[in-house]
Amino acid sequence: MHQTFDAALGINLLHVNQEGADHNRAHFDAWGITCLNLMSSPGSGKTALLERSLPTLRQEFRIAIIEGDMTTELDADRLRQHDVPVIAINTGRSCHLDSKMVAGGIHRLERDYNPVEFDLVLVENVGNLVCPAEFEVGEHAKVALLSVTEGEDKPLKYPVMFQEADCLLITKLDLVPYLDVDVDRIIANVRQMNARATIIPVSAKTGEGIEAWHDWVRSQHSAKSVTGRSQSNGAALAESP
Numbered sequence: 001m002h003q004t005f006d007a008a009l010g011i012n013l014l015h016v017n018q019e020g021a022d023h024n025r026a027h028f029d030a031w032g033i034t035c036l037n038l039m040s041s042p043g044s045g046k047t048a049l050l051e052r053s054l055p056t057l058r059q060e061f062r063i064a065i066i067e068g069d070m071t072t073e074l075d076a077d078r079l080r081q082h083d084v085p086v087i088a089i090n091t092g093r094s095c096h097l098d099s100k101m102v103a104g105g106i107h108r109l110e111r112d113y114n115p116v117e118f119d120l121v122l123v124e125n126v127g128n129l130v131c132p133a134e135f136e137v138g139e140h141a142k143v144a145l146l147s148v149t150e151g152e153d154k155p156l157k158y159p160v161m162f163q164e165a166d167c168l169l170i171t172k173l174d175l176v177p178y179l180d181v182d183v184d185r186i187i188a189n190v191r192q193m194n195a196r197a198t199i200i201p202v203s204a205k206t207g208e209g210i211e212a213w214h215d216w217v218r219s220q221h222s223a224k225s226v227t228g229r230s231q232s233n234g235a236a237l238a239e240s241p
Contacts (some may be wrong), residue, residue, distance in 0.1 A: 017135050020099030024138025031115045034221045040145035042127030045171040047075045048204040054082040061119040066105040068097040068126045096131035133161040141166040141220050148172050148181045155189040162193040173203040
C-alpha cells in the first residue's frame with residue numbers, strides 16, 4: 001500500500017511539474033526565446049563552459065541565465081562578470097530546479113527586463129546526475145555534461161540523464177592524457193542509452209570543441225519556430241494563471 005501511494009504521488013508531482021514546464025515554454029515561445037537546460041553532476045564544468053562561451057555567444061545572441069544552486073550565488077557571481085543578466089535561484093534542500101522555481105525566475109526576468117529583447121535563456125541546473133533529468137523546466141532542449149574525470153560507466157549507471165539529453169558534452173578533454181579513461185568508450189556507452197543525441201567532446205580550458213558546441217547552440221535557435229514574439233503576447237501570458 002505504501003509503495004503504491006509513493007508511486008502515485010511521484011507520478012502526480014511529475015504531472016504537475018510538466019504542466020508548469022509547458023506554461024514556461026509558452027512564455028519563451030511568445031517571446032521568441034530558445035531555452036537550453038544544462039545538467040550534470042557537481043564539478044563537471046557547467047559554469048566553466050558558460051564562462052568560455054559567453055564572450056562569443058553574447059556577440060550573436062542576447063542572453064539571460066537562470067542559475068540554480070542549493071546555496072550561495074558563487075557561480076552566479078562568476079557569470080555576472082560577463083555582463084549578462086543572471087537570475088540566481090537557491091533550491092535549499094532540493095537537488096534540482098523544477099518548473100515552479102524557473103517560473104519565479106521568469107517573472108523576475110519580466111520585472112527587471114523586457115523579455116522580448118532576449119534570444120537565449122540558459123538554465124544552469126543544480127549539480128546532480130539523477131533528478132534534473134526528470135523535471136522539465138520549460139526548456140526546448142536538454143544539454144548533459146559528463147567530465148572525463150567521472151569515468152566511462154556513468155551513462156550506464158545513471159541512464160535517465162543520458163536518455164533525455166539532446167546534446168552531450170564530454171568535458172575537461174584536456175585532462176585525458178593524465179587519466180586512465182577512454183573517450184570512445186564513454187561515447188559507446190552513451191550510444192547504448194541514446195542514439196540521437198549530438199555528442200561533442202570539449203575543453204573549456206583549451207577551447208577544443210567549443211566552436212562545435214557554439215554551432216549546436218546556433219542550430220537550436222535557428223531551428224526553433226519563432227511565433228508570437230510581440231511584447232503584447234508576452235504580457236498576456238504573464239497575466240494568465
